[in-house]
Amino acid sequence: MRFRRHIPSVREWRLPALDKLGARRWGLALLGALLGGYLTAYLLLFPAPLLHGHGVVPRVLGLSLQEASDQLRKAGLQVQDGGSEPHPSAPQGTIVWQDPPPGVSAPAGLKVALVSSDGPPKIPVPDVAGLNGELARRLIAAAGLTVAQVESVQAAAPPGVAMLTRPAATSVLSPGAPVTVVVSRGAPTIAVPDLLGMSQADARTRLELDGLELGTVTRRRTSDANPGTVVGQKAAAGTLAAPGTVVDIVVARSP
Numbered sequence: 001m002r003f004r005r006h007i008p009s010v011r012e013w014r015l016p017a018l019d020k021l022g023a024r025r026w027g028l029a030l031l032g033a034l035l036g037g038y039l040t041a042y043l044l045l046f047p048a049p050l051l052h053g054h055g056v057v058p059r060v061l062g063l064s065l066q067e068a069s070d071q072l073r074k075a076g077l078q079v080q081d082g083g084s085e086p087h088p089s090a091p092q093g094t095i096v097w098q099d100p101p102p103g104v105s106a107p108a109g110l111k112v113a114l115v116s117s118d119g120p121p122k123i124p125v126p127d128v129a130g131l132n133g134e135l136a137r138r139l140i141a142a143a144g145l146t147v148a149q150v151e152s153v154q155a156a157a158p159p160g161v162a163m164l165t166r167p168a169a170t171s172v173l174s175p176g177a178p179v180t181v182v183v184s185r186g187a188p189t190i191a192v193p194d195l196l197g198m199s200q201a202d203a204r205t206r207l208e209l210d211g212l213e214l215g216t217v218t219r220r221r222t223s224d225a226n227p228g229t230v231v232g233q234k235a236a237a238g239t240l241a242a243p244g245t246v247v248d249i250v251v252a253r254s255p
Contacts, residue, residue, distance in 0.1 A: 057112060059102030060095050065116050068095045072112050082113040090117035120175050127169035128162045133183040136162035140179050148178030154242045155184035186242035194237035195230045200251050203230050207247055215246035225252040 058075050060068035069079045082097070090096045097115040100106060123144045128136035137147045155163055166180040167173065190211055195203040204214040218232075225231045232250030235241060 055106055055108060057098075057100050057102055057104045057106050057110075060098055060112075060114065061102070062090070063095050064093055065095065065114065068098075068114055072114075076108040077106060078109060078111045080111040080113040082115040084116045084118045086119065086121040087117040088120055090119075092117055092119035122172040123175055123177075125165055125167055125169050125171045125173060125179060128181070129164055129169065130157075131162050133160045133162050133181065136165075136181055136183075140165070140181065144175045145173060145179050146176050147181055149180045151180060151182045152185040153182055154186070154188045154245070156187045157184040159184055159186040159243065184242075185244055188240035188242050188245075190241050190243060190245070192233075192235045192237055192239045192241050192245075192247060195233045195247070195249060196237070197225070198230050199228055200230065200249070203233075203249055211243045212241060213244060213246045215248040218248070218250045219253045220250050221255050222252045223255045227252050227254045 055075050055077070057077065058071050060071055063071070072079050082099070085096070087096050094117050095114050096117045099113045100110070106112075125145065126139045126143050128139055131139070133150065137150070140147050153163060155161075157163060161184045163182045163184055166182065173179070192212065193206050193210055195206065198206065200217060207214050220231065222231055229252050230249050231252045234248045235245070241247075
């Protein structure tokens with residue numbers, strides 16, 4: 001058995017009746033949707049000033065102060081110096097902050113504050129006095145500075161102990177700046193022997209036996225001493241020196 005279903009024609013369709021309150025609600029909803037779409041397109045897709053005589057603050061971040069000032073003045077705005085501050089990546093002199101931010105509607109003559117970069121933050125030199133020389137070098141490198149040179153001085157501290165830095169501790173430097181570490185080579189407890197008249201080989205042997213080292217050998221013409229013998233030395237005989245101190249000598253040569 002087949003059942004036939006009656007479908008009314010289009011002419012017979014009837015829409016539910018709307019009372020005045022329902023019609024008003026539908027009208028307000030439609031008006032709100034149209035207004036929301038317009039504002040979205042107006043403010044986000046095609047931004048423009050809302051009021052006559054207003055402009056848009058241009059984006060000047062990343063520009064130099066001069067370039068940023070020129071763009072703002074071209075847009076009819078004024079420039080207000082906001083100072084400078086350290087920045088980890090922005091080169092010195094470039095704009096890193098502006099107020100109002102870019103894209104904001106602004107009346108002609110509005111002041112825009114600009115803050116420029118001072119470059120990367122400065123690094124204080126670590127205080128490494130009294131530490132082992134190797135540890136002192138590691139700490140300075142870990143702080144972001146460079147150990148450019150290590151010098152030694154006679155001091156009462158044990159050999160190899162850091163005495164000071166140049167520049168001094170707490171000095172503020174740029175990242176990677178060179179720092180010199182001064183370490184102790186021990187207390188001056190060894191009397192430098194008298195090397196005058198000795199041969200170069202004997203002078204070297206005597207210094208090494210006393211815990212010292214032979215440094216620069218300079219040859220000088222002289223008729224007052226036998227060629228090959230020591231006629232001068234630095235440090236002088238009798239000077240107290242630390243272990244490992246270098247002693248330079250002058251050796252006579254034939255006139």
